[in-house]
Amino acid sequence: MGYALFANRKIYYTNLIFTLQQKLDNISQQKRSLLNFSANISDGIVTVDEIASDATNFGNYSEFLAGADSYATLTDDEGGSSTTTGAITEMAINQNYSEENLQAIAEMINKSVNEAYSRQYAKKLEAAENDLDMQQKKIETQLTAAQQQLQAIEQAEGNAITSATPKYAGLA
Secondary structure: HHHHHHHHHHHHHHHHHHHHHHHHHHHHHHHHHHHHHHHOOOOOOOOOHHHHHOOOHHHHHHHHEEEHHHHHHOOOOHHOOHHHHHHHHHHHHHHHOOHHHHHHHHHHHHHHHHHHHHHHHHHHHHHHHHHHHHHHHHHHHHHHHHHHHHHHHHHHHHHHHHHHHHOOOOHH
């Protein structure tokens, strides 16, 4: 009967350890994915090649692109940048810049706005990574406890086997 209890507990803790290790692997993959996504958006420009090569982050790319568009069209008071960019564009037009110069200014403004939004979005990614770090630490603590419990069970099982085995005292 005792052996069945030890076997049952060992199976339970072995499965628990496996499950916790799988969770840790999943968190590591999520962190790698976020790191790749963060690197791809750091310049404020997302290309089709970047999205295609990182399909696991498709949702993040969609959210980033929608947010970047919204950031560019919202007024400064609403948390966007359209008031400032509009004022810069208006100043350039009022100074009678050529069409080529206006195009170059528009590109500089777009690049600046995209980089600003990228920095803002990076804070959100940092918060997500911190959340994953906290989850990882919690799981690592659970894993250590489960491994210690499994080791204690195996030691108790070994002691039970030793004490249940008849001893040979030798020849008399």
